[in-house]
Amino acid sequence: MTPIIEAIDLQKSYAGQRVVDGLNLSIRKGECFGLLGPNGAGKTTTLRMLLGLIAPDAGEVTLLGLPVPQAAREARIRVGVVPQMDNLDPDFTVAENLLVYGRYFGMKDHEIEARIPSLLEFANLASKRDAKVPTLSGGMKRRLTLARALVNDPDVIFLDEPTTGLDPQARHLIWQRLRELTQQGKTLLLTTHFMEEAERLCHRLAVMDNGKLISQGSPRELIEQNIEPQVVEVFGETSAHWANEYAAKYSQRFEISGESVFCYVQDAQPLVAHLQAQSALRYVHRPANLEDVFLKLTGREMRE
Amino acid sequence: MNMQDFALPRFSLRFFPIWQRHWLVWRKIAAASIMGHLADPVIYMLGLGYGLGSLLPEMGGMSYMAFLAAGTVCYSTMNSASFEALYSGFARMHEQRTWEAILNTPISLDDVVLSEILWAATKSLMSGAAVLVVIWTLGLSHSLMSLWMIPLALLIGLVFASIGLIMTALAPAYDFFMYYFTLVITPMMLLCGVFFPVKQLPESAQMVASVLPLTHAIDLARPLMNGAIPPQAGLHITVLLAYTLVGFYVSLVLFRRRLSK
Structure with a gap:
């Protein structure tokens, strides 16, 4: 056609x-x-x-x-x-x-x-x-x-x-x-x-x-095509510190943006289990969406 | 630089629905608009005509009021086309984005610019006709020849719409138009024989006046109002047509460049 x-x-x-x-x-x-x-x-x-x-x-x-x-x-x-x-x-x-x-x-x-x-x-x-x-x-x-x-x-x-x-x-x-x-x-x-x-x-x-x-x-x-299927967002004052130590161990890819860490994973279970033991950190576990793809492809920095 | 910006205009009848749009807008404010067309020129004409006219026995072989009448039709026609092409045209192009809406349809920029010029000339025609009605009513012109003022008003409208659109195409904002009115329109009112014959001016000023479009318009208008065939009518009409065509082409090129960004 x-x-x-x-x-x-x-x-x-x-x-x-x-x-x-x-x-x-x-x-x-x-x-x-x-x-x-x-x-x-x-x-x-x-x-x-x-x-x-x-x-x-x-x-x-x-x-x-x-x-x-x-x-x-x-x-x-x-x-x-x-x-x-x-x-x-x-x-x-x-x-x-x-x-x-x-x-x-x-x-x-x-x-x-x-x-x-x-x-x-x-x-x-x-x-x-x-x-x-x-x-x-x-x-x-x-x-x-x-x-x-x-x-x-x-x-x-x-x-x-x-x-x-x-x-x-x-x-x-x-x-x-x-x-x-x-x-x-x-x-x-x-x-x-x-x-x-x-x-x-x-x-x-x-x-x-x-x-x-x-x-x-x-x-x-x-x-x-562009992104791992699961996302775990980790928040808290110590999140950057945590990310330096553990993020690479538990996720395929991660990004730090202010006090949030975005962890992209194939399987979220080990990371979630780990986070449950970290009382200073909060987290959200969700499936990856288009916004994740968009930010990965075009970057997180502001366009003005 | 894009050579397509310099292409000759391609006209079509599609300009007509745009003209209809402007007409429909105008109908909603017709009363105020007619007031505006009439009040200013008629007050000037009567004020100066009676005031100065009582001190002046005659001017250019006629009463001062009759002298002023021809000039008044021309300058009010010039003003209404200029205001329409500059302020209203800019509003439609820039502020209200009317042009943008129209250009998304099968209408081209050439049609839009043509419709602006024809609409501004329509406004001139209306304002010229309104002043003429006052002049005829007051008995300041008795000749049937003065009917020729109607097509002349349209032509003057085309001239000043075309030149004015050049300013519109260049304007960053409304303030810009002050330059044009202060440096072009007002001097023309004083140099081109509206209030007194051009011959009263120093020679150098006469030279300037001789190339200005309003001078040629008034050289046509004054004899017509008095029932005479204007000397050198062909020359004056040619000059006015030339201003129209050049103004239209230059403004179109400038609009193409401005709107291709």
């Missing part, structure tokens, strides 16, 4: 700095694909190149079978975009935002009007039809942005950090809606740095850092 979105050896530099460096992506129809990476990894630049908003320095992009950026206009007729920052029209009501946006796709007013009720229902905004945008909460604005991205009934939806800044209730509602879109057969490409979001929503993930893809696969594959 031909991929819906394909990138071959994409390169992009700004002022001599490589932002995207030899990136290859292939996203299949009906898939929810997540692009993970710390701030500045090149995620947004990649999305913008895939949409044909900026031209790559080298490499090729195909979106919905069309060469991009050459035929980006034709391709974007069947694409919806949820941007990182809200850019709704503040002068308009909820319904007017949808109407005006639909016109940009060349849709007739009556076609858009016919879609508005179902879009509002999908976004849980049916009662807010005539509310002005500045009166909406953050979660409502995000949902309206999602509804707006669906006005042209797209086959592919790009979402750039769709739930950043939302409270848990608002986030869960967005997640539910995104799953519904996948069930309808839409292809989703989202960037995020919420590992929980990636784990819950995405069929496949790619971890990106310094403009390169450093790992790719299903959430489970990423964990299996």
Whole structure:
């Protein structure tokens, strides 16, 4: 099956700095694909190149079978975009935002009007039809942005950090809606740095850092390929001291971060038994998750 | 440097839904907007016209009020296009991210910039027409030739929208626009024959005035208001069109560079 979105050896530099460096992506129809990476990894630049908003320095992009950026206009007729920052029209009501946006796709007013009720229902905004945008909460604005991205009934939806800044209730509602879109057969490409979001929503993930893809696969594959299955976190004032003495003996790999020691192990039993005897230390034993993979692949230091 | 930034503009009819968007926003604030279009120029025209006009027997072969009327239409048209292209344009590009939202659809930057220019010119047309209605009502112009002021207002709007968008493309923040208004727009009001004939100025200032777009606009407007065919009309129209085309192209190149980051 031909991929819906394909990138071959994409390169992009700004002022001599490589932002995207030899990136290859292939996203299949009906898939929810997540692009993970710390701030500045090149995620947004990649999305913008895939949409044909900026031209790559080298490499090729195909979106919905069309060469991009050459035929980006034709391709974007069947694409919806949820941007990182809200850019709704503040002068308009909820319904007017949808109407005006639909016109940009060349849709007739009556076609858009016919879609508005179902879009509002999908976004849980049916009662807010005539509310002005500045009166909406953050979660409502995000949902309206999602509804707006669906006005042209797209086959592919790009979402750039769709739930950043939302409270848990608002986030869960967005997640539910995104799953519904996948069930309808839409292809989703989202960037995020919420590992929980990636784990819950995405069929496949790619971890990106310094403009390169450093790992790719299903959430489970990423964990299996990159990291030991069990994690024991050890806390306490003496944890660093303890780590110097024992961590290497009981774990395959460990990292010290402040007063916490992260021990990655195949079998946690001997370590847990040892820790039970250490009264000055507390610990948590849990299965490895995507966040562990992410931190292992991209490092623990801050990105600013 | 990217050569694609310098490509000639590619137009399409897709600019129209953007123009419709601006129109819909404007309709919500129409009353205040019409007030703004009218109050300032009409107060100046009547204040100076009656005040100074009573001291001046005539200017350029007509009453001072009639002299001022043509200049007022031109400068109010210039102002409304400039404010729209700079402040409102910057809000749509930068603050509200309206352009970003539009560019995610099948619309290109060329269409967005074209729609900005056409919209600012539309605002000019409205403000020019509003002032003209006052002028006709007061009987300051009797000639049917003054109807030509309507397309002229549109042309003046295109000129100042195109030049103004260059500033918008370069602006880091709203404060930047003070330079343009203080160093370009205000001097033009005083040099280009709005309040007195350009011939009153020292020769060097006349030279400067002769290349400024507002001078050419007023050289067309004043005869039209008095029912005469403007001398050298072809030259003036050519100059105004040239300002429009160059301004549009330069601003488009600058926007392409700014937004490709």
